[in-house]
Amino acid sequence: MLRPENLKRATTALPFLAHAPAELLRDFLREASIHAVPAGAQIFAEGDECNTIAVLLSGVVRVFKIGETGREITLYRFEQGESCILTANCILGNRQFPAIAMVERDAEAIVIPATAFRDWVNRYQPWRDYVFDLLSRRLASVMAVVDEVAFRRMDARIADFLARRLSPSASSLRITHQEIAAELGTSREVVSRILEDFRASRLIETGRGTIMLLDHAGLLRRARAM
Amino acid sequence: MLRPENLKRATTALPFLAHAPAELLRDFLREASIHAVPAGAQIFAEGDECNTIAVLLSGVVRVFKIGETGREITLYRFEQGESCILTANCILGNRQFPAIAMVERDAEAIVIPATAFRDWVNRYQPWRDYVFDLLSRRLASVMAVVDEVAFRRMDARIADFLARRLSPSASSLRITHQEIAAELGTSREVVSRILEDFRASRLIETGRGTIMLLDHAGLLRRARAM
DNA sequence: CTCAGTTGTGTGACATTGTCACCGACAAAT
DNA sequence: ATTTGTCGGTGACAATGTCACACAACTGAG
Incomplete structure (x- = not known):
């Protein structure tokens, strides 16, 4: 449950909310909640199931892989207005989280239950566009990482x-x-x-x-x- | 324009068509067309704009990157029922194609104009699910490639x-x-x-x-x- | 302040991987 | 049989990854 004064902050992070249908806003207020997560906290670990999705209001989260020797590699980061789209990935595909997400700078996140998330993708075009865009952006950026590492x-x-x-x-x-x-x-x-x-x-x-x-x-x- | 006898083949490749709303089927028949593409043909090159999307009925397509030294690395393949989701990626995000897609075994593809594709994502849930699932699968598999190469x-x-x-x-x-x-x-x-x-x-x-x-x-x- | 523990950096030796230059073996076509 | 192109082998060297260790700079407790 989101307090109305927090809707303003959410709208800064997710500009499409400003022109979203009233229905989506109502659902959003009802289902979303805000949580603070301190730097250093792991949001997801490799293999986790995801039942919520987080959209950042502030802070930075780093998503990375760890090899058997302990070496790490950053896949990407996300911050204000972006969401851990990999979570969306697991939610929509019922897959396990294939990396580690860790808060790098103290973060505040809007947290949305997986069920609501899935529902909104079907019902609200602005939400759908938002999710598609992020997913698509990540795919391109992870492919760029492959290019970097390989060549x-x-x-x-x-x-x-x-x-x-x-x-x-x-x-x-x-x-x-x-x-x-x-x-x-x-x-x-x-x-x-x-x-x-x-x-x-x-x-x-x-x-x-x-x-x-x-x-x-x-x-x-x-x-x-x- | 798809001939009705080809709808059967399309349904084998895209099982969700069997239970899809009549409206989607009608649009599908009107907008889709079938093309044969011989092995060796490049479907997309790095940096291409995409204005159609292809779903394979047969054959295999390999998606890969080429480095400056000429070395290659395969990102993934797709075959019957799968589509070059990277194309979806460019279509929805108005981005350029970030890799090369080449037919490895003679292929037949259902080709759909980008405009129709975009429209269907908004209007038809089965189509949307199909696209989300592919996109999401690719993201996970490309992340697995990063892991392989890096570690x-x-x-x-x-x-x-x-x-x-x-x-x-x-x-x-x-x-x-x-x-x-x-x-x-x-x-x-x-x-x-x-x-x-x-x-x-x-x-x-x-x-x-x-x-x-x-x-x-x-x-x-x-x-x-x- | 001093000392011990922690963290960040430097180094040498060695294994793995990437690059280059070149060669020879094999296969298909003429 | 000869030619031509493809495929695979080799040696030398450069770039990268790993390991073991040394040491300097910082930190906090006393």
Whole structure:
């Protein structure tokens, strides 16, 4: 049950609610509820059955896989207005959750029971569009991950990653080598070696837990070379 | 425009048509058409816009990515009753096709215009369920590919691949090393080396363009070891 | 402040995988 | 039989993953 004042926040996250049929809004108010989830909490683990679906109002959730050796790789993240569409995936297909979802920054989520979710997909076009769009976006982005992992060299991927998170205006980044490794699906040692190389090439400067940008254009060049 | 005798074949491929509302059937007959596509034909290339969607009546289509070095990796295949859901993906999200789809075995396809497809998703629940289910299945299977590529060793992946296609009753397989490489996203040399190793371990016997099974249990052991 | 424990990074050795250059064996066509 | 293209084998080297370990920077308890 959602309090009316929270409908405003929900509408910020899900803009289509502003023009949605009154019926959907009524159902939404009745079925949805808001929960706060602290950073570090696992929302779903590999193999879980899903009986609710969450749409984020704030915070960030990271969805990733873990290999047998303990290595991780990020599949994607979602934040405000997005939902763990993999959950939708399990709900609609009665499948098990094929990855791990963990809150990265404290999150508030609108939680909707699986039964209501399924029902709305059938009854309300705006809701249906929302779900299709997310599902479709994820499929494309996960396919892009396959491409990255299968074909690109690690130095290019790391350069790419850094170039996206650093800019002349935000020239320093707090992140550990281990975190970069988990992002890209490699090991910490490999990241350390490549960062050492970037440092020798005067692309970045490194400190414990931080990376500082020296040469953004140079990073982009490394990202493109292969 | 579909001839009534072809509706039977379509219903074999899409069982939900048997219980679908008359309206959907009428639309289906009006909008769908059947086309034969020979093996080797590219259905979609990376970056294509999609304005039709195809559902297979027969044959096999392989969807894959190509890296800059020319290496390939198979994302998935689809055959009778399945559709190139990535097309749905582009249609619903107005995105570009993010991979290559090529007919592997001569195919016949029911072709539906994008506009009709979109319309039916909104109007007919059986159609909607069909599309959701496929999309959702693909997402899960592409995520499994990420897991494979990121974490499993190549010898285990090749052993796995062979164990699936060989059995004591079908103990020989016509396939080239290059084809295995394109399947798994590695290079021909790597496949050759690993097959040589399997041969030395008396798991298989190899000939030009063929692989013969010697020890199925042994292959499965190699597939599990990491 | 000091010390011990924790976390982040560096390093060398080695195994696995990817790339390149090249060769020879085989098959189909002429 | 010769030619041509496909298929597979090989050696060298580069890139990546794994393991074992060292050590420096931070943290919190006392």
